[in-house]
Amino acid sequence: MILFLRVGGSFVNKKESRAIYGRGKREVDALRAARNSLIDPYNNLRNWDKGDPCTSNWTGVLCYDTVSTDGYWHVQELRLLNMNLSGNLAPQLGQLSQLEILDFMWNELNGNIPKEIGNISPLKLLLLNGNKLSGSLPDELGYLSHLDRLQLDENEISGPIPKSHSNLSKVKHLHFNNSISGQIPSKLSNLSDLRHL
Incomplete structure (x- = not known):
């Protein structure tokens, strides 16, 4: 059964009206900010x-199939792998509050990993390998308590592994393979699900 809703004198599909008029504008703005920080030579994101x-x-945007308890549809996955994208990761990505998968593998991204990504508490997969990201690892990534896989290998990241990464209690795969320096935090050995470091 398709329900319709009268809006401003015209009828629109109820699902579309919730998505367009009801969605938290913050997620749409975050996606547009992400696009504006990227160089997209093949216009993949047109x-x-x-x-x-x-x-x-x-x-590359996949949403939950059902409306959330707040009455909105939310972005579940952002998969932009192997699209020849360059530019930076926008801090506004941290506003995708229901995101479970963030995948920018095998592009040409540079700059730092935004600390704001640590705000995405449901995140399970953070896949940034095969880019040109630099700088140090943000402490805030250690706040991602649902993270299963963190792939940062084949970038230009330097500095130590933050002690906060010892809080990633559900992580199974930590792929660093960069110019990481210093000692591996001893508490990483307490991550009982860790299979690959």
């Missing part, structure tokens, strides 16, 4: 200018 991320099927 459909990010139109409509809603979920109902308009934005490239």
